[in-house]
Amino acid sequence: MAKNLVVYFSVYGTAKNIAEEIARQTGADIMEIEPAVPYDSNRDHYSALAKLAKKEHDEDMRPAMKNEIPVAEYDNIFIGYPMWWYTFPMILYTFFDKYDFSGKTIIPFNTHKGSGDGGTYRTIKRLEPNATVLEGLPVEMTxxxxxxxxxxxxxxxRICPNL
Ligand SMILES: Cc1cc2nc3c(=O)[nH]c(=O)nc-3n(C[C@H](O)[C@H](O)[C@H](O)COP(=O)(O)O)c2cc1C
Incomplete structure:
Protein backbone atom coordinates (compact mmCIF):
# COMPACT_ATOMS: atom_id res chain seq x y z
CA MET A 1 0.00 0.00 0.00
CA ALA A 2 1.23 3.51 -0.82
CA LYS A 3 2.53 5.52 2.10
CA ASN A 4 1.40 9.12 2.42
CA LEU A 5 3.02 11.97 4.29
CA VAL A 6 1.95 15.57 4.88
CA VAL A 7 4.91 17.91 5.43
CA TYR A 8 4.38 21.55 6.28
CA PHE A 9 6.17 24.72 7.27
CA SER A 10 4.05 27.27 9.10
CA VAL A 11 4.74 30.24 11.37
CA TYR A 12 1.25 31.66 12.08
CA GLY A 13 -0.47 28.27 12.05
CA THR A 14 -2.65 28.49 8.95
CA ALA A 15 -0.63 26.15 6.72
CA LYS A 16 -0.52 23.87 9.75
CA ASN A 17 -4.36 23.93 9.89
CA ILE A 18 -4.58 22.86 6.26
CA ALA A 19 -1.89 20.21 6.77
CA GLU A 20 -3.80 18.76 9.72
CA GLU A 21 -7.05 18.71 7.76
CA ILE A 22 -5.37 16.89 4.83
CA ALA A 23 -3.86 14.37 7.25
CA ARG A 24 -7.26 13.88 8.91
CA GLN A 25 -9.00 13.26 5.60
CA THR A 26 -6.31 10.99 4.09
CA GLY A 27 -4.96 9.22 7.17
CA ALA A 28 -1.46 10.35 6.12
CA ASP A 29 1.37 10.80 8.59
CA ILE A 30 2.20 14.43 9.31
CA MET A 31 5.49 16.22 10.02
CA GLU A 32 6.57 19.81 10.39
CA ILE A 33 9.66 21.37 8.80
CA GLU A 34 11.24 22.89 11.90
CA PRO A 35 13.75 25.69 11.43
CA ALA A 36 17.00 25.52 13.41
CA VAL A 37 16.35 29.12 14.40
CA PRO A 38 12.63 29.55 15.13
CA TYR A 39 10.69 32.39 13.51
CA ASP A 40 8.68 34.78 15.68
CA SER A 41 5.05 33.65 15.49
CA ASN A 42 3.70 36.71 17.30
CA ARG A 43 1.59 38.45 14.65
CA ASP A 44 2.19 41.83 16.32
CA HIS A 45 5.82 41.45 15.21
CA TYR A 46 4.91 40.99 11.55
CA SER A 47 7.21 43.76 10.26
CA ALA A 48 10.28 42.12 11.82
CA LEU A 49 9.36 38.78 10.26
CA ALA A 50 8.71 40.46 6.91
CA LYS A 51 12.14 42.11 7.06
CA LEU A 52 13.91 38.86 7.94
CA ALA A 53 12.05 36.93 5.23
CA LYS A 54 12.97 39.59 2.67
CA LYS A 55 16.64 39.40 3.65
CA GLU A 56 16.60 35.59 3.35
CA HIS A 57 14.98 35.90 -0.06
CA ASP A 58 17.20 38.68 -1.42
CA GLU A 59 20.37 36.95 -0.22
CA ASP A 60 19.21 33.56 -1.55
CA MET A 61 19.74 32.02 1.88
CA ARG A 62 19.08 28.39 2.86
CA PRO A 63 17.90 28.54 6.49
CA ALA A 64 18.87 25.32 8.29
CA MET A 65 16.32 22.72 9.33
CA LYS A 66 16.38 21.39 12.88
CA ASN A 67 14.80 18.04 12.06
CA GLU A 68 14.97 15.32 9.43
CA ILE A 69 11.96 14.34 7.33
CA PRO A 70 11.95 10.64 6.27
CA VAL A 71 11.00 11.40 2.66
CA ALA A 72 12.53 8.13 1.39
CA GLU A 73 9.95 6.09 3.33
CA TYR A 74 6.95 7.62 1.52
CA ASP A 75 5.38 7.47 -1.96
CA ASN A 76 3.05 10.48 -1.90
CA ILE A 77 4.16 13.64 -0.17
CA PHE A 78 1.90 16.64 0.43
CA ILE A 79 4.00 19.76 0.97
CA GLY A 80 2.52 22.93 2.43
CA TYR A 81 3.82 26.40 3.18
CA PRO A 82 2.77 30.06 3.31
CA MET A 83 3.50 32.61 0.58
CA TRP A 84 6.34 34.87 1.67
CA TRP A 85 7.30 37.69 -0.63
CA TYR A 86 5.48 36.16 -3.63
CA THR A 87 7.21 32.79 -3.33
CA PHE A 88 7.76 30.09 -0.74
CA PRO A 89 9.91 30.68 2.37
CA MET A 90 13.59 29.98 1.65
CA ILE A 91 13.63 27.02 4.04
CA LEU A 92 11.59 25.19 1.39
CA TYR A 93 14.67 25.36 -0.85
CA THR A 94 16.64 23.81 2.02
CA PHE A 95 14.06 21.03 2.17
CA PHE A 96 14.00 20.39 -1.60
CA ASP A 97 17.84 20.50 -1.79
CA LYS A 98 18.16 18.02 1.06
CA TYR A 99 15.96 15.14 -0.14
CA ASP A 100 15.62 13.03 -3.26
CA PHE A 101 12.09 13.05 -4.65
CA SER A 102 12.80 10.86 -7.71
CA GLY A 103 9.82 8.65 -8.48
CA LYS A 104 7.70 10.24 -5.76
CA THR A 105 4.44 12.13 -6.09
CA ILE A 106 4.42 15.64 -4.66
CA ILE A 107 1.13 17.35 -3.88
CA PRO A 108 1.69 21.01 -2.98
CA PHE A 109 -0.60 23.33 -1.04
CA ASN A 110 -0.13 26.80 0.38
CA THR A 111 -1.68 29.61 2.32
CA HIS A 112 -1.61 33.23 1.15
CA LYS A 113 -3.22 36.66 1.34
CA GLY A 114 -3.86 37.21 -2.34
CA SER A 115 -0.87 35.82 -4.27
CA GLY A 116 -2.37 32.36 -4.84
CA ASP A 117 0.49 29.91 -5.29
CA GLY A 118 2.69 32.66 -6.77
CA GLY A 119 4.13 30.24 -9.34
CA THR A 120 5.60 28.03 -6.60
CA TYR A 121 4.01 24.85 -7.96
CA ARG A 122 5.97 25.46 -11.18
CA THR A 123 9.10 26.08 -9.11
CA ILE A 124 8.63 22.71 -7.39
CA LYS A 125 8.35 21.00 -10.81
CA ARG A 126 11.59 22.68 -11.84
CA LEU A 127 13.41 21.73 -8.61
CA GLU A 128 12.16 18.13 -8.71
CA PRO A 129 12.05 17.08 -12.39
CA ASN A 130 12.02 13.38 -11.49
CA ALA A 131 8.92 13.64 -9.32
CA THR A 132 5.30 13.81 -10.41
CA VAL A 133 3.79 17.06 -9.16
CA LEU A 134 -0.01 17.03 -8.91
CA GLU A 135 -2.37 20.02 -8.98
CA GLY A 136 -1.87 22.04 -5.79
CA LEU A 137 -4.31 23.85 -3.52
CA PRO A 138 -3.82 27.53 -2.63
CA VAL A 139 -5.93 28.57 0.38
CA GLU A 140 -6.51 32.19 1.36
CA MET A 141 -5.48 32.89 4.96
CA THR A 142 -8.98 33.56 6.38
CA ARG A 158 -10.32 15.41 -7.87
CA ILE A 159 -6.57 14.85 -7.73
CA CYS A 160 -6.11 11.60 -5.83
CA PRO A 161 -9.41 9.73 -5.47
CA ASN A 162 -7.55 6.53 -4.55
CA LEU A 163 -5.82 7.88 -1.47
C1 LIG B 1 7.02 37.48 5.80
C2 LIG B 1 5.68 37.33 5.14
C3 LIG B 1 5.56 37.59 3.79
C4 LIG B 1 4.33 37.39 3.16
N1 LIG B 1 4.23 37.60 1.80
C5 LIG B 1 3.05 37.32 1.18
C6 LIG B 1 2.93 37.43 -0.25
O1 LIG B 1 3.87 37.78 -0.94
N2 LIG B 1 1.73 37.14 -0.81
C7 LIG B 1 0.65 36.74 -0.07
O2 LIG B 1 -0.40 36.48 -0.65
N3 LIG B 1 0.74 36.61 1.28
C8 LIG B 1 1.89 36.89 1.90
N4 LIG B 1 2.00 36.75 3.27
C9 LIG B 1 0.82 36.27 4.01
C10 LIG B 1 0.98 34.79 4.35
O3 LIG B 1 1.15 33.99 3.21
C11 LIG B 1 -0.27 34.33 5.10
O4 LIG B 1 -0.41 35.09 6.26
C12 LIG B 1 -0.24 32.84 5.45
O5 LIG B 1 -1.56 32.42 5.78
C13 LIG B 1 0.70 32.54 6.61
O6 LIG B 1 0.84 31.13 6.75
P1 LIG B 1 1.17 30.47 8.19
O7 LIG B 1 -0.02 30.84 9.09
O8 LIG B 1 1.17 29.00 7.92
O9 LIG B 1 2.46 30.98 8.67
C14 LIG B 1 3.20 36.98 3.91
C15 LIG B 1 3.34 36.76 5.30
C16 LIG B 1 4.57 36.92 5.89
C17 LIG B 1 4.69 36.64 7.37
Whole structure:
Protein backbone atom coordinates (compact mmCIF):
# COMPACT_ATOMS: atom_id res chain seq x y z
CA MET A 1 0.00 0.00 0.00
CA ALA A 2 1.23 3.51 -0.82
CA LYS A 3 2.53 5.52 2.10
CA ASN A 4 1.40 9.12 2.42
CA LEU A 5 3.02 11.97 4.29
CA VAL A 6 1.95 15.57 4.88
CA VAL A 7 4.91 17.91 5.43
CA TYR A 8 4.38 21.55 6.28
CA PHE A 9 6.17 24.72 7.27
CA SER A 10 4.05 27.27 9.10
CA VAL A 11 4.74 30.24 11.37
CA TYR A 12 1.25 31.66 12.08
CA GLY A 13 -0.47 28.27 12.05
CA THR A 14 -2.65 28.49 8.95
CA ALA A 15 -0.63 26.15 6.72
CA LYS A 16 -0.52 23.87 9.75
CA ASN A 17 -4.36 23.93 9.89
CA ILE A 18 -4.58 22.86 6.26
CA ALA A 19 -1.89 20.21 6.77
CA GLU A 20 -3.80 18.76 9.72
CA GLU A 21 -7.05 18.71 7.76
CA ILE A 22 -5.37 16.89 4.83
CA ALA A 23 -3.86 14.37 7.25
CA ARG A 24 -7.26 13.88 8.91
CA GLN A 25 -9.00 13.26 5.60
CA THR A 26 -6.31 10.99 4.09
CA GLY A 27 -4.96 9.22 7.17
CA ALA A 28 -1.46 10.35 6.12
CA ASP A 29 1.37 10.80 8.59
CA ILE A 30 2.20 14.43 9.31
CA MET A 31 5.49 16.22 10.02
CA GLU A 32 6.57 19.81 10.39
CA ILE A 33 9.66 21.37 8.80
CA GLU A 34 11.24 22.89 11.90
CA PRO A 35 13.75 25.69 11.43
CA ALA A 36 17.00 25.52 13.41
CA VAL A 37 16.35 29.12 14.40
CA PRO A 38 12.63 29.55 15.13
CA TYR A 39 10.69 32.39 13.51
CA ASP A 40 8.68 34.78 15.68
CA SER A 41 5.05 33.65 15.49
CA ASN A 42 3.70 36.71 17.30
CA ARG A 43 1.59 38.45 14.65
CA ASP A 44 2.19 41.83 16.32
CA HIS A 45 5.82 41.45 15.21
CA TYR A 46 4.91 40.99 11.55
CA SER A 47 7.21 43.76 10.26
CA ALA A 48 10.28 42.12 11.82
CA LEU A 49 9.36 38.78 10.26
CA ALA A 50 8.71 40.46 6.91
CA LYS A 51 12.14 42.11 7.06
CA LEU A 52 13.91 38.86 7.94
CA ALA A 53 12.05 36.93 5.23
CA LYS A 54 12.97 39.59 2.67
CA LYS A 55 16.64 39.40 3.65
CA GLU A 56 16.60 35.59 3.35
CA HIS A 57 14.98 35.90 -0.06
CA ASP A 58 17.20 38.68 -1.42
CA GLU A 59 20.37 36.95 -0.22
CA ASP A 60 19.21 33.56 -1.55
CA MET A 61 19.74 32.02 1.88
CA ARG A 62 19.08 28.39 2.86
CA PRO A 63 17.90 28.54 6.49
CA ALA A 64 18.87 25.32 8.29
CA MET A 65 16.32 22.72 9.33
CA LYS A 66 16.38 21.39 12.88
CA ASN A 67 14.80 18.04 12.06
CA GLU A 68 14.97 15.32 9.43
CA ILE A 69 11.96 14.34 7.33
CA PRO A 70 11.95 10.64 6.27
CA VAL A 71 11.00 11.40 2.66
CA ALA A 72 12.53 8.13 1.39
CA GLU A 73 9.95 6.09 3.33
CA TYR A 74 6.95 7.62 1.52
CA ASP A 75 5.38 7.47 -1.96
CA ASN A 76 3.05 10.48 -1.90
CA ILE A 77 4.16 13.64 -0.17
CA PHE A 78 1.90 16.64 0.43
CA ILE A 79 4.00 19.76 0.97
CA GLY A 80 2.52 22.93 2.43
CA TYR A 81 3.82 26.40 3.18
CA PRO A 82 2.77 30.06 3.31
CA MET A 83 3.50 32.61 0.58
CA TRP A 84 6.34 34.87 1.67
CA TRP A 85 7.30 37.69 -0.63
CA TYR A 86 5.48 36.16 -3.63
CA THR A 87 7.21 32.79 -3.33
CA PHE A 88 7.76 30.09 -0.74
CA PRO A 89 9.91 30.68 2.37
CA MET A 90 13.59 29.98 1.65
CA ILE A 91 13.63 27.02 4.04
CA LEU A 92 11.59 25.19 1.39
CA TYR A 93 14.67 25.36 -0.85
CA THR A 94 16.64 23.81 2.02
CA PHE A 95 14.06 21.03 2.17
CA PHE A 96 14.00 20.39 -1.60
CA ASP A 97 17.84 20.50 -1.79
CA LYS A 98 18.16 18.02 1.06
CA TYR A 99 15.96 15.14 -0.14
CA ASP A 100 15.62 13.03 -3.26
CA PHE A 101 12.09 13.05 -4.65
CA SER A 102 12.80 10.86 -7.71
CA GLY A 103 9.82 8.65 -8.48
CA LYS A 104 7.70 10.24 -5.76
CA THR A 105 4.44 12.13 -6.09
CA ILE A 106 4.42 15.64 -4.66
CA ILE A 107 1.13 17.35 -3.88
CA PRO A 108 1.69 21.01 -2.98
CA PHE A 109 -0.60 23.33 -1.04
CA ASN A 110 -0.13 26.80 0.38
CA THR A 111 -1.68 29.61 2.32
CA HIS A 112 -1.61 33.23 1.15
CA LYS A 113 -3.22 36.66 1.34
CA GLY A 114 -3.86 37.21 -2.34
CA SER A 115 -0.87 35.82 -4.27
CA GLY A 116 -2.37 32.36 -4.84
CA ASP A 117 0.49 29.91 -5.29
CA GLY A 118 2.69 32.66 -6.77
CA GLY A 119 4.13 30.24 -9.34
CA THR A 120 5.60 28.03 -6.60
CA TYR A 121 4.01 24.85 -7.96
CA ARG A 122 5.97 25.46 -11.18
CA THR A 123 9.10 26.08 -9.11
CA ILE A 124 8.63 22.71 -7.39
CA LYS A 125 8.35 21.00 -10.81
CA ARG A 126 11.59 22.68 -11.84
CA LEU A 127 13.41 21.73 -8.61
CA GLU A 128 12.16 18.13 -8.71
CA PRO A 129 12.05 17.08 -12.39
CA ASN A 130 12.02 13.38 -11.49
CA ALA A 131 8.92 13.64 -9.32
CA THR A 132 5.30 13.81 -10.41
CA VAL A 133 3.79 17.06 -9.16
CA LEU A 134 -0.01 17.03 -8.91
CA GLU A 135 -2.37 20.02 -8.98
CA GLY A 136 -1.87 22.04 -5.79
CA LEU A 137 -4.31 23.85 -3.52
CA PRO A 138 -3.82 27.53 -2.63
CA VAL A 139 -5.93 28.57 0.38
CA GLU A 140 -6.51 32.19 1.36
CA MET A 141 -5.48 32.89 4.96
CA THR A 142 -8.98 33.56 6.38
CA UNK A 143 -10.30 30.30 4.91
CA UNK A 144 -7.19 28.54 6.17
CA UNK A 145 -7.90 29.75 9.73
CA UNK A 146 -11.11 27.65 9.50
CA UNK A 147 -9.32 24.66 7.99
CA UNK A 148 -11.53 24.73 4.85
CA UNK A 149 -12.49 21.01 5.07
CA UNK A 150 -15.07 20.98 2.26
CA UNK A 151 -12.71 22.52 -0.31
CA UNK A 152 -9.94 20.14 0.73
CA UNK A 153 -12.33 17.22 0.32
CA UNK A 154 -13.30 18.31 -3.23
CA UNK A 155 -9.65 18.83 -4.18
CA UNK A 156 -8.56 15.45 -2.81
CA UNK A 157 -11.39 13.70 -4.64
CA ARG A 158 -10.32 15.41 -7.87
CA ILE A 159 -6.57 14.85 -7.73
CA CYS A 160 -6.11 11.60 -5.83
CA PRO A 161 -9.41 9.73 -5.47
CA ASN A 162 -7.55 6.53 -4.55
CA LEU A 163 -5.82 7.88 -1.47
C1 LIG B 1 7.02 37.48 5.80
C2 LIG B 1 5.68 37.33 5.14
C3 LIG B 1 5.56 37.59 3.79
C4 LIG B 1 4.33 37.39 3.16
N1 LIG B 1 4.23 37.60 1.80
C5 LIG B 1 3.05 37.32 1.18
C6 LIG B 1 2.93 37.43 -0.25
O1 LIG B 1 3.87 37.78 -0.94
N2 LIG B 1 1.73 37.14 -0.81
C7 LIG B 1 0.65 36.74 -0.07
O2 LIG B 1 -0.40 36.48 -0.65
N3 LIG B 1 0.74 36.61 1.28
C8 LIG B 1 1.89 36.89 1.90
N4 LIG B 1 2.00 36.75 3.27
C9 LIG B 1 0.82 36.27 4.01
C10 LIG B 1 0.98 34.79 4.35
O3 LIG B 1 1.15 33.99 3.21
C11 LIG B 1 -0.27 34.33 5.10
O4 LIG B 1 -0.41 35.09 6.26
C12 LIG B 1 -0.24 32.84 5.45
O5 LIG B 1 -1.56 32.42 5.78
C13 LIG B 1 0.70 32.54 6.61
O6 LIG B 1 0.84 31.13 6.75
P1 LIG B 1 1.17 30.47 8.19
O7 LIG B 1 -0.02 30.84 9.09
O8 LIG B 1 1.17 29.00 7.92
O9 LIG B 1 2.46 30.98 8.67
C14 LIG B 1 3.20 36.98 3.91
C15 LIG B 1 3.34 36.76 5.30
C16 LIG B 1 4.57 36.92 5.89
C17 LIG B 1 4.69 36.64 7.37
Missing amino acids: AAERGDPERIKQWLM
